[in-house]
Amino acid sequence: MARFAEPMARLIEELRKLPGIGTKSAQRMAFHILRASEADAEALADAVRDLKAKLRLCSVCNNITDVDPCIYCASPTRNQRLVCVVEEPTSIASVEKSRGYNGVYHVLHGTLSPLHGVGPEHLRTGNLLVRVERGEVDEVILATSPTVEGEATAAYLADLLRPLKVRATRIATGVPAGSDIEYADEVTMTRAIEGRREV
């Protein structure tokens, strides 16, 4: 393996830790940074530093944000009485891509996972329940993944919300748009049939 000067080797080693980045890609990136202008390299370093220094969790919805409350919770144009519960902050981007949702979010930062030692006490549900108890919410959409862990989490949240007299709904599951029914598995197809709607 080629030997590099210590600062270069260190940067390659750090870049290699990023998901999807192997040794070759890390080397290419490191040499790109080396060839870049001083200002560009500084900007990259500042961006990485700021990411850790300035980002925190929104006190209302647990989304990752640099301002508290986050842009969704502070938005006057969004329906603040409609809350979509997601597993991770990255799930927000998926819902936003639909452009069909104008409510706000609540991020759990995980799902119930007995195999990984994640129990109900580890889920960030406290501030969601406070919002609901205060009567600030009309409907909670449970948008966890349709996996064993996601379904268990949705069922757990539904049980928590039931006594609070708030409408709790689960996102639909079924055949993805643009896909072929031929490729749908049995469980997906069963759910698609169960969740059929009148046209």
Add this chain to the structure above:
Amino acid sequence: MFMHVDDGRRPANRVSRKSTCVGQENGFGQGNWQRGVRAAPRAVRNVAIPGWDCLDAGYALNVTTHRIESIVLKSWPLHEADLVVSLLTREAGKIKGIAKSGLKSRRRFGGALEPMTYVLASYAEKPRQELVRLDSCEIVASPLSEEMDYGRAAALAFYTEVLEEALPDRDPQDAIFRLTLAVLAHTRKGHIWMPVTYFSLWIPRLLGWLPELGRCTVCEEPLTGRGGYFHAEMDGLVCETHRPAGARMLTAESLALAQTMFRQPVAKFAASEGEAAWPAARAADLRRFTTQSLERHLERRLRSVEALRRLAKA
């Protein structure tokens, strides 16, 4: 011979096909299978050529394809898009394989790689390769077909963790396979304690870790009708005379229940007991005894057992 847990759900189209293929189907020239093998000219890919690429010819041509009943135990990401999947197969024991694009593309595997899904798994393997290549999984029964809650997820996690930790790779255990299918069929929302107890009792027995429960392991005095004592540091049960400090009691009722479980298949046992009669407190001592026995032999604490204990207390 283990007779009690055949649930009669063996799919009619059950197939286990072993074929030493000559480069056909999922043969050489694809992805990982190409390692160290010079790609054969397209025209001869389906033909065995004696002496071709003499160093690796045997390695390249001995692709064996299987289609076997399996239970998915666990999957974890490999690189950006792939999954490593652990399967408990009926005929080949526990195996691990790569599901290419299993993480990113749901078209190929769909929900078939969820833990405790009963599937017909098609895979290809080569000699000297630990990981097989998982081609497809056809769902026979999925845990997602029924309502899920935290209790059911914890029970499924318990089965997964025990099977993953306790079974050696590539050691076929048909009785354990049938036991797992049978308890899965009875693990429903709000009804987890009976199948969990049944599984936790039978698994150490099938693995040969459970001494006879009817007698004190020290003096061999019968314990029937009196119950016995157990301790995390020892196997089996002892009488009151030989009870060590810190031992817990296994009641006579739980002991009798265990003997009944040994005699009856899970379906018959469930029917005779009535599922409503299984609150978390029932046979909790028996579950503690069996899970302690499992943890002692595995030499580690099981996370799912902790989740079940917290659930029982709640």
